[in-house]
Amino acid sequence: MTKKALFVLFLFLALLCLFPFSTSARDSMEKGAFSIYFMSEKVGYEEYIWEEDENGYHLSVKGRLTKPADMEIKELDIRLDKDFTARSFRFKGAVNGVQQEVSSIISEGHVENTIIVAGQKSQSTVEIRRDAFLLPNPVFSPYLALTKKYKCTLEEKIELSAYIIPQFESPFTLSPVEGVPCSLIIQLSGTRIELQTDDEGNLIALSVPAQRLEVLRTAF
Numbered sequence: 001m002t003k004k005a006l007f008v009l010f011l012f013l014a015l016l017c018l019f020p021f022s023t024s025a026r027d028s029m030e031k032g033a034f035s036i037y038f039m040s041e042k043v044g045y046e047e048y049i050w051e052e053d054e055n056g057y058h059l060s061v062k063g064r065l066t067k068p069a070d071m072e073i074k075e076l077d078i079r080l081d082k083d084f085t086a087r088s089f090r091f092k093g094a095v096n097g098v099q100q101e102v103s104s105i106i107s108e109g110h111v112e113n114t115i116i117v118a119g120q121k122s123q124s125t126v127e128i129r130r131d132a133f134l135l136p137n138p139v140f141s142p143y144l145a146l147t148k149k150y151k152c153t154l155e156e157k158i159e160l161s162a163y164i165i166p167q168f169e170s171p172f173t174l175s176p177v178e179g180v181p182c183s184l185i186i187q188l189s190g191t192r193i194e195l196q197t198d199d200e201g202n203l204i205a206l207s208v209p210a211q212r213l214e215v216l217r218t219a220f
Helices: 003-027 143-151
Strands: 029-038 041-053 056-065 071-082 086-097 098-107 110-117 119-129 158-164 166-175 183-186 189-197 203-208 213-218
Touching: 041 119, 041 166, 056 143, 143 189
Parallel strands: none
Antiparallel strands: 029 041, 029 213, 041 056, 056 071, 071 086, 086 098, 098 110, 110 119, 158 166, 166 183, 183 189, 189 203, 203 213
16 A cells, blocks of 8 residues: 555544544534513513533523623633532623622632632632522523423432522522422522423523522523
8 A cells, every 4th residue: 555545544533533523513502592581571681501521511601681780790610529519610791880709719619719800809618508509690591401400300408508609608509390390499598499490400491489580591
């Protein structure tokens, strides 16, 4: 076999080896968007990318909200291990017109926060449950970590923990809705949050009846 033929064969085999990895990379990325309604009025949106790799999961979010709070999400990133344990958090945006940045490193429940508000920097450390879910307020895409972990498999109420990062940690319960597949109820600090997912745990709808908030998945 000539050197040219050997080179062509080698190139062909190399492409065959790379092809499955390229397909896997495409399959591990999900893009989506949510429309946010307050008192039946559309007041904002979130666009997210959910990625899976050999180390775990990565959620990135951008969006805008005008009511009941005024917030711009320029950048929000959460990284999780394969068991959905949070490893890091980053937020960059504006709340009521004030520029804010939050960067958090998490290891075995130990959190190191760096917070910049209107140019003023502060740092803090806090201990949380190792398996606490990061739920920054009022952002809704991070609930994907919860729904993707439990999908439609939850059979009875369980007790969990939420870190309303970077403010405080609060216990909450998660319960299936009897007779309504892929529906979950969160009871968090006296607030009821209703979730609806598909079979894969993708969040389709979220509502907070007491606050007259509704979040619906829309075309990206």
